[in-house]
């Protein structure tokens with residue numbers, strides 16, 4: 322490790338072992354984390370890879386950075402097998418859910434999608450199916466996906482020591498929410514948590530596995546997602562912590578019980594805000610997800626929370642905000658963390 326002038330792609334900040342998690346969260350929240358490299362643990366400190374300096378941390382240049390494996394190059398693999406005029410449309414990104422590869426294919430490449438699927442399978446020998454991703458639809462935010470190659474769509478996705486059984490064709494799982502799932506895994510110790518939009522356990526399970534809340538009430542309306550939620554509770558051995566409820570959180574969320582409420586839905590979450598706030602005990606914490614115009618980040622989402630709290634005669638103390646991901650052109654997915662004060 323040298324301590325000279327910063328160089329391209331090899332910068333890291335030094336954090337004490339004891340507050341490595343807090344430092345990582347800070348680096349991520351500031352948008353400075355370099356996802357292409359691994360965090361390196363030394364005897365007394367960790368090196369967190371960054372794309373620029375972060376105030377309050379010593380910056381170093383890593384002599385031997387540990388890069389994640391380079392993503393395979395589909396353009397290269399398909400060279401000469403597609404008409405020249407189509408090559409600029411070849412997908413550059415895809416993601417893996419267990420043994421299933423999910424990829425967006427441009428409509429003009431439909432005639433070649435089998436070739437694309439086969440090339441992707443060649444990159445990942447343990448995968449068996451490739452699905453074409455055609456977006457998310459409906460009130461349950463279900464994926465619209467088509468099989469390109471293979472037939473097995475039920476799979477087991479492992480992440481952060483949590484097991485997610487899912488059908489990649491039928492239930493959503495957003496790779497862009499990874500850091501938020503990890504962030505939530507640090508919350509909830511000994512608490513009563515209500516997860517109002519539990520899905521297959523995106524936030525419920527990381528919390529239950531890593532933080533061991535006293536109880537998580539996981540509510541889900543879609544029977545399909547609920548089926549996997551129940552299976553995942555068993556597979557992760559957290560039946561003693563998580564109670565699952567099949568129902569509409571607008572109707573079944575209890576009032577005044579929770580130390581923490583997670584509202585992991587987007588687009589319509591504001592319609593459920595008063596219910597989420599009512600579920601909290603005085604001083605409880607709310608995690609409010611929403612999609613808002615990039616130009617209004619984070620004010621629009623903060624305003625939702627403060628207004629809903631005021632309408633209920635409560636006060637919202639904004640603890641922080643997280644930019645989860647770009648959602649669509651000009652729109653971002655954010656989370657507002659707020660403490661709800663009811664006794665004043």
Ligand SMILES: C[S@@+](CC[C@H](N)C(=O)[O-])C[C@H]1O[C@@H](n2cnc3c(N)ncnc32)[C@H](O)[C@@H]1O
Nearest residue numbers: 461462495498518520523541542543569570585
């Ligand atoms: C967008 S998904 C959760 C995504 C999650 N934030 C992630 O990390 O990918 C939201 C879940 O809320 C469920 N849902 C939608 N409306 C609901 C309601 N009124 N009550 C309970 N669950 C609901 C949907 O079926 C879906 O499984």
